[in-house]
Amino acid sequence: MAHRRKLRVHLRKNRSARTRGGDLTRRVIADPEAAADLAAAERLSGKGELSRKRTVVVADVQATAGAGQRDGLGVEPAADGSMRGQVLHVQGLESVVRHPDGSTVRCTTRRLLRTLSTEQRHPVAAGDWVRFLGSGRDGAIQAIEPRRNSLCRSSRGRRHVIVANVDQALIVGSAACPNLKPGLIDRLVVAAEASGIRPIICLNKADLVPPATLVPLAGVYARMGYAVVLSSVATGLGIDRLRHELRGRVTAVVGQSGVGKSSILNALAPELALPVGAVSRDNDKGRHTTTTARLIPHACGGTFVDTPGVRQFQLWEIVPAEVPAAFRDLRPLANRCRFPDCTHTHEADCAVKHAVADGLLDTRRWESCCHLAASASGDGRETETDD
Ligand SMILES: Nc1nc2c(ncn2[C@@H]2O[C@H](COP(=O)(O)OP(=O)(O)O)[C@@H](O)[C@H]2O)c(=O)[nH]1
Ligand SMILES: [Mg+2]
Numbered sequence: 001m002a003h004r005r006k007l008r009v010h011l012r013k014n015r016s017a018r019t020r021g022g023d024l025t026r027r028v029i030a031d032p033e034a035a036a037d038l039a040a041a042e043r044l045s046g047k048g049e050l051s052r053k054r055t056v057v058v059a060d061v062q063a064t065a066g067a068g069q070r071d072g073l074g075v076e077p078a079a080d081g082s083m084r085g086q087v088l089h090v091q092g093l094e095s096v097v098r099h100p101d102g103s104t105v106r107c108t109t110r111r112l113l114r115t116l117s118t119e120q121r122h123p124v125a126a127g128d129w130v131r132f133l134g135s136g137r138d139g140a141i142q143a144i145e146p147r148r149n150s151l152c153r154s155s156r157g158r159r160h161v162i163v164a165n166v167d168q169a170l171i172v173g174s175a176a177c178p179n180l181k182p183g184l185i186d187r188l189v190v191a192a193e194a195s196g197i198r199p200i201i202c203l204n205k206a207d208l209v210p211p212a213t214l215v216p217l218a219g220v221y222a223r224m225g226y227a228v229v230l231s232s233v234a235t236g237l238g239i240d241r242l243r244h245e246l247r248g249r250v251t252a253v254v255g256q257s258g259v260g261k262s263s264i265l266n267a268l269a270p271e272l273a274l275p276v277g278a279v280s281r282d283n284d285k286g287r288h289t290t291t292t293a294r295l296i297p298h299a300c301g302g303t304f305v306d307t308p309g310v311r312q313f314q315l316w317e318i319v320p321a322e323v324p325a326a327f328r329d330l331r332p333l334a335n336r337c338r339f340p341d342c343t344h345t346h347e348a349d350c351a352v353k354h355a356v357a358d359g360l361l362d363t364r365r366w367e368s369c370c371h372l373a374a375s376a377s378g379d380g381r382e383t384e385t386d387d
């Protein structure tokens with residue numbers, strides 16, 4: 001499974017020895033006659049004493065692990081005695097890693113991995129699959145597997161991975177109280193698609209409206225191949241289906257506040273006992289948004305991602321040019337527009353507008369796409385979900 005290969009890596013400067021000793025002055029004062037020898041012996045080299053590159057052997061681990069493997073079930077220690085586990089949470093220099101037996105191990109990170117990581121603030125992120133050595137409560141991370149996807153944030157020119165390897169996003173909207181906002185669901189679907197994360201659309205509080213009123217919208221998403229669940233925490237509708245969809249997966253639960261996210265999580269995994277009806281502190285606009293992600297394993301055999309920024313999709317960047325590609329129903333049509341950079345608004349021979357006129361594309365989806373492409377901004381702030 002693991003293919004080993006050699007890799008040349010740059011080391012940070014602090015890894016190389018100083019070219020000359022730091023105590024020259026003192027030595028010259030103590031023995032002025034030796035000064036001539038010292039000068040002759042000094043070697044000047046742009047590289048320092050050693051090359052600042054080093055060859056390391058890394059193991060390429062298949063990134064497409066099966067569901068069982070993702071859960072770390074039945075994984076035996078490797079030849080070097082290391083275990084495979086998932087990082088639940090990163091706290092300063094320590095990472096809390098989930099051992100295959102379900103216990104948690106506080107791990108430090110092997111120095112070489114820290115050295116390799118010059119791009120990122122921290123080499124390990126919540127959601128990373130790692131190999132670690134150690135028993136009981138303490139361990140050390142030896143290797144980090146390649147990430148399948150990641151949600152990132154840029155800060156001072158550095159990419160900061162908030163959470164990696166999220167399998168899917170449960171996008172929750174409510175039929176009423178607060179009113180259904182299809183535009184917001186579209187926006188969250190685009191953010192998920194752009195990050196390579198499978199969207200699941202959940203229309204909650206189905207008990208508050210006649211079910212038939214939800215069918216047209218559910219149909220639009222279902223026709224594109226998305227999983228759509230009509231649910232009600234009040235009547236239990238759709239809860240089994242959700243449990244099935246979330247089993248064995250890492251799921252980010254997102255949506256406007258008040259739609260019933262906490263209620264759904266409690267219905268799926270009562271042991272979580274999340275406060276319901278509570279306006280979470282991170283909903284206050286203008287407040288600093290916590291970006292530390294936490295993976296919460298639950299009893300139905302999966303993991304929820306808890307990160308205020310992720311919950312509100314505030315940190316999910318949308319690039320305007322990527323918007324039409326994330327609209328599954330619009331994407332095949334866009335290829336047939338006369339202009340390759342067609343914005344599907346004012347251009348002639350626009351296949352998208354023709355499809356809307358012919359009733360082949362939902363008008364609301366077209367409007368939603370144009371609106372998102374126009375409003376998407378690089379810093380991701382536009383994606384706030386609370387209106
Ligand atoms: N009628 C009805 N009310 C619900 C349902 N789900 C949640 N609620 C209520 O909606 C309010 C907000 O729920 P909460 O889970 O805190 O929403 P969150 O902000 O998305 O986490 C609470 O008063 C819940 O009791 C549902 O399916 N039907
Ligand atoms: Mg909540």
Ligand SMILES: [Zn+2]
Nearest residue numbers: 337342344350
């Ligand atoms: Zn067009």
